[in-house]
Amino acid sequence: MTKIAPSILSANFATLKEDIQSVEAGSDYIHVDVMDGHFVPNITIGPMIVEAIRPVTDRPLDVHLMIENPEQYIDAFAEAGADIISVHQEACPHLHRVIQQIQAHGVKPGVVINPATPVSAVEPILQDVDLVLVMTVNPGFGGQSFITSTLGKIEELAQLKADYGFDFEIEVDGGVKAETAPDCVKAGADVLVAGSAIFKQSDRQAAIESIRSSIEIS
């Protein structure tokens, strides 16, 4: 079954505990967007926040690092309680070493590709990761519009899984809502990240349900 990962980027940080608990039912991961003001033009969450939210939910914390030199911070995020740590291919000249660093903590490694990065850039690492995150917007902000041309890359990854028996999950992130989720799932997405489509709605459980029913009836 397709997983749903609400992104706390669109939560109210003054009431983060309650916001996380308001989306727990119906969600599979809690997606945590880490931005450094260098790799992307925005600054968000550090390991201290991950440590603070770890005890408030039993959902796996899916930490998306949008930072330069991620190898400098992986130990801190792992010790803070991350369950999955994903790094951008564009930020890692030594990608294989970074993946091994994540695995050494017993944390699941993921790799992320921006909309302009081809699947071929991560092909050599596909056997080593638990997650491939296809950015469906340019990273940095919530509430952007879904970039349709990324769907082909989801299909390509799904084909590689079928051809070679890889068992990574394909996650999509950016502009995912009831209108765009069905195309993602048809292309082969296993995990849907949604920020504004869930947290900016007054009834968050209804928002999750609306995404779920969109993929069930499509």
Ligand SMILES: O=C(CO)[C@H](O)[C@H](O)COP(=O)(O)O
């Ligand atoms: O990584 C991200 C942005 O860089 C966020 O996870 C993503 O944008 C979620 O927000 P929304 O669903 O509102 O697009």
Ligand SMILES: [Fe+2]
């Ligand atoms: Fe994200």
